[in-house]
Amino acid sequence: MSRYLIHLPWLSVLAWWVWDLHVHWEAMVEFQHGWLVVPLAGYLAWERLIGCPKSQPATTVRGPFLLALLGAPLVLVAELYKNAVASTPSSSFALSVGCCCFITAILWAQHGWPLARRFLFPLLFLFVAVPIPKILWNPVVLGLQGLITALNVETLNLLGIPAQRAGNLIHLPRGTVGVDEACSGIRSLQSSIMAALFIADLTLKRGGAKVFFFVFGIVLAVVGNFGRSLFLSLTAASKGIQAVEGVHDTAGWSVLIFTAGGIALLAWWVGRAEKRIALEMAADSVTERSS
Numbered sequence: 001m002s003r004y005l006i007h008l009p010w011l012s013v014l015a016w017w018v019w020d021l022h023v024h025w026e027a028m029v030e031f032q033h034g035w036l037v038v039p040l041a042g043y044l045a046w047e048r049l050i051g052c053p054k055s056q057p058a059t060t061v062r063g064p065f066l067l068a069l070l071g072a073p074l075v076l077v078a079e080l081y082k083n084a085v086a087s088t089p090s091s092s093f094a095l096s097v098g099c100c101c102f103i104t105a106i107l108w109a110q111h112g113w114p115l116a117r118r119f120l121f122p123l124l125f126l127f128v129a130v131p132i133p134k135i136l137w138n139p140v141v142l143g144l145q146g147l148i149t150a151l152n153v154e155t156l157n158l159l160g161i162p163a164q165r166a167g168n169l170i171h172l173p174r175g176t177v178g179v180d181e182a183c184s185g186i187r188s189l190q191s192s193i194m195a196a197l198f199i200a201d202l203t204l205k206r207g208g209a210k211v212f213f214f215v216f217g218i219v220l221a222v223v224g225n226f227g228r229s230l231f232l233s234l235t236a237a238s239k240g241i242q243a244v245e246g247v248h249d250t251a252g253w254s255v256l257i258f259t260a261g262g263i264a265l266l267a268w269w270v271g272r273a274e275k276r277i278a279l280e281m282a283a284d285s286v287t288e289r290s291s
Helices: 008-027 034-047 062-084 089-111 113-118 120-129 134-158 186-203 207-239 242-290
Strands: 164-166 169-172 175-178
Touching: 008 034, 008 089, 008 120, 034 120, 034 186, 062 089, 089 113, 089 120, 089 134, 113 120, 120 186, 134 164, 134 169, 134 186, 134 207, 169 207, 175 207, 186 207, 186 242, 207 242
Parallel strands: none
Antiparallel strands: 164 169, 169 175
């Protein structure tokens, strides 16, 4: 029984963390994927149990104590603000950082740094579902909206369709198309980041390959959403603004399929490339030893 009770402290902090986040998952459409992130993070942690280093309590509590001390004020401020004002993305982000520090400190103290470091990525993976403070969120969304709108206008003009940009609006001869927050690609971007991190951790070994895979996932989401927005603009230009409503959802699902398919295809290609490089390095090593 005691072997299970030792996990109670960090499991309690994790449950507290998820309970705080679930409020945002229910209220914010952009973070409803949080319900999927939790089991995915659990699976990544389960995978790390294979070949896990032997549990050896930390020889000194200095490191875990300093890490817990770093997270304590974040949790305190977040809880005070949440109870006095409201639960906001900023308060939940601060609480998330604090809980991450606490869990890592507990694992470090109980099982040693090698084991705590091994499970650090599944813990950080949960931040894919953590609401981002508005000071960071708004520039990202506005930047994506501006980028998609500008690319659309330039492409439409190159195709011979008169189009003018006014903020995040595209004025066409037969109506005006708006690039709102949903159409900016933020949701597909979040989904791509989640999928890229998860698949890369499971299938790839090299750090460089994982970084390339992650960057490609972001580029793929932006390209896919640009294609969606351009398709809607072309529909509005040729059939009128009323026709956009009939194809809006279909275009959104098409972007999701395009992104998922692209990530899966890239994972297969990069995985094969990694295996080929590993075999070539092994062959070179054998050749050097034989010579």
